[in-house]
Amino acid sequence: MSRTASATAPSAPPVRTVPVHFCAAGPVPADAGADGAVEVPLTWSQQYYLAEVDAARTHGRGLNVPRLYRLRAGTTEDDAAAALRGLVERYEVLRSRIVRDGPGGVRQRVHTRGTLHLAVHEAPAAAGDRARAVLDALAAPPLDVTECWPLRAALVTEGGRASHLALAFSHVAVDAYALVPVSAYLVERIAEADPVARTAPAPGGPSRGPREQAAAEASPAGERSAQRALRLAEEAYRRTPGAPRPAGAPPAGPRYRFLRRRSPALDLAVGAVAARTGESPATVLAAALAALDATRAAPVPGDGTAATRYGTVQLISANRLRPETAAAVLPLSQPVPCCVDTAGATFHELVRRTAAASLRAFRAGGCPPDRLAALLRAVEEERGVRLDAAPTLNHRPRSTALPVRPATAAELADAAAGAVTEEADADPWRAGHYLSADVDAFGIRLLLQVDTAVHPPGWAERWTDALERLLCAAALDADCPALPEPPCPAPPDANPPGPDLPAG
Numbered sequence: 332m333s334r335t336a337s338a339t340a341p342s343a344p345p346v347r348t349v350p351v352h353f354c355a356a357g358p359v360p361a362d363a364g365a366d367g368a369v370e371v372p373l374t375w376s377q378q379y380y381l382a383e384v385d386a387a388r389t390h391g392r393g394l395n396v397p398r399l400y401r402l403r404a405g406t407t408e409d410d411a412a413a414a415l416r417g418l419v420e421r422y423e424v425l426r427s428r429i430v431r432d433g434p435g436g437v438r439q440r441v442h443t444r445g446t447l448h449l450a451v452h453e454a455p456a457a458a459g460d461r462a463r464a465v466l467d468a469l470a471a472p473p474l475d476v477t478e479c480w481p482l483r484a485a486l487v488t489e490g491g492r493a494s495h496l497a498l499a500f501s502h503v504a505v506d507a508y509a510l511v512p513v514s515a516y517l518v519e520r521i522a523e524a525d526p527v528a529r530t531a532p533a534p535g536g537p538s539r540g541p542r543e544q545a546a547a548e549a550s551p552a553g554e555r556s557a558q559r560a561l562r563l564a565e566e567a568y569r570r571t572p573g574a575p576r577p578a579g580a581p582p583a584g585p586r587y588r589f590l591r592r593r594s595p596a597l598d599l600a601v602g603a604v605a606a607r608t609g610e611s612p613a614t615v616l617a618a619a620l621a622a623l624d625a626t627r628a629a630p631v632p633g634d635g636t637a638a639t640r641y642g643t644v645q646l647i648s649a650n651r652l653r654p655e656t657a658a659a660v661l662p663l664s665q666p667v668p669c670c671v672d673t674a675g676a677t678f679h680e681l682v683r684r685t686a687a688a689s690l691r692a693f694r695a696g697g698c699p700p701d702r703l704a705a706l707l708r709a710v711e712e713e714r715g716v717r718l719d720a721a722p723t724l725n726h727r728p729r730s731t732a733l734p735v736r737p738a739t740a741a742e743l744a745d746a747a748a749g750a751v752t753e754e755a756d757a758d759p760w761r762a763g764h765y766l767s768a769d770v771d772a773f774g775i776r777l778l779l780q781v782d783t784a785v786h787p788p789g790w791a792e793r794w795t796d797a798l799e800r801l802l803c804a805a806a807l808d809a810d811c812p813a814l815p816e817p818p819c820p821a822p823p824d825a826n827p828p829g830p831d832l833p834a835g
Contacts, residue, residue: 395502560667
């Protein structure tokens with residue numbers, strides 16, 4: 332998760348801490364312990380996120396999901412505590428802890444009762460600024476999900492009036508879509524609005540909790556689903572370009588570098604290509620990442636006489652296509668590889684190919700992360716190359732859509748001056764480069780993570796420039812080639828082999 336500038340300033344300690352005792356109603360499972368707790372397997376998505384969280388902890392980061400709710404006028408401290416109590420009692424994943432040393436391997440223990448501590452901060456003035464600082468301090472430290480609940484909570488008051496509720500969730504317990512019903516619950520009771528506006532899922536049947544989801548994944552139908560996903564992943568891994576060799580000794584400092592970019596020209600270009608092709612802005616961005624990935628790959632023999640050149644982008648699949656998962660409060664998202672043949676294609680044709688390939692990937696869905704990792708290692712050994720699952724695209728749409736319309740050369744030229752690129756601070760994912768794209772009616776906000784142990788200095792700026800150049804060219808020319816030629820040669824001290832980006 333990215334951090335704001337206020338994260339650099341320490342937040343004052345709370346004036347007090349309020350214990351919020353909870354006791355979930357309902358039948359006690361037959362295999363529950365004396366305290367009413369029951370152990371269940373982690374779901375596939377939880378296994379994925381636990382590995383990511385553990386990796387982020389080695390860099391001192393938490394990979395927590397923050398939310399800051401402005402409270403309705405008249406909300407009291409007791410109201411906030413009651414809403415939190417009801418939230419935790421309603422959703423069992425928020426009262427679960429990880430068990431790492433049990434006989435069944437890593438599992439989770441779902442508790443029926445316990446205590447969540449609500450830190451109360453008083454803001455003498457400018458409660459909004461204080462609340463954001465409190466949120467940053469709440470979300471930054473890693474959450475030990477074996478010892479703590481997967482949720483931290485703080486209440487900010489102004490003049491004795493409850494003003495904001497700050498929450499930090501472990502990614503092992505939620506993903507972004509899981510927080511849509513969480514926010515809806517709080518808006519019904521104390522909050523003014525969802526702080527991250529997303530389109531609500533379509534109404535469905537009763538939503539699954541972690542126990543029901545783990546059981547579904549362990550069923551014969553779940554195994555068939557896993558095998559389908561693994562077959563598609565194997566097909567992608569056999570075609571994915573080999574990863575560049577490490578860049579050498581990384582520069583001193585943090586291993587991961589983050590670049591934030593906001594460009595009106597990129598907004599116009601993506602919208603224009605979407606208008607020309609009839610595909611979504613998400614597909615346009617995925618096609619651009621696949622094209623840039625393919626520029627570093629040598630052509631390989633295809634099924635016919637022509638050479639094929641594949642580009643791969645790893646997409647984050649929400650896995651919420653079924654009614655029982657649409658509004659489930661638990662993480663369901665997982666990365667899925669999407670491999671596209673770029674040979675002989677214009678960029679517009681590549682967008683259409685990417686739409687078909689991504690639909691296959693999303694329909695295949697997730698699978699056990701350990702089996703996916705074993706498959707990747709096996710294909711690497713067989714091919715004699717190192718495969719990097721990146722580039723990863725995490726497209727995060729909001730409740731409003733990016734404008735989709737044609738753009739002129741004059742509009743793109745005028746918009747180019749408005750681009751802003753700046754260094755950022757964020758939590759790392761295990762990827763050579765990972766692109767998050769927040770997209771709404773106001774434009775596209777990119778956050779690029781780069782592993783400095785893989786990519787040389789200056790690579791991030793060159794990559795974002797190449798992404799925008801390709802999309803701007805495609806916005807104006809229906810016959811723009813998918814692979815810009817000639818690619819620029821890598822600097823002598825960069826990571827070989829060969830070119831990895833289009834020419835400037």
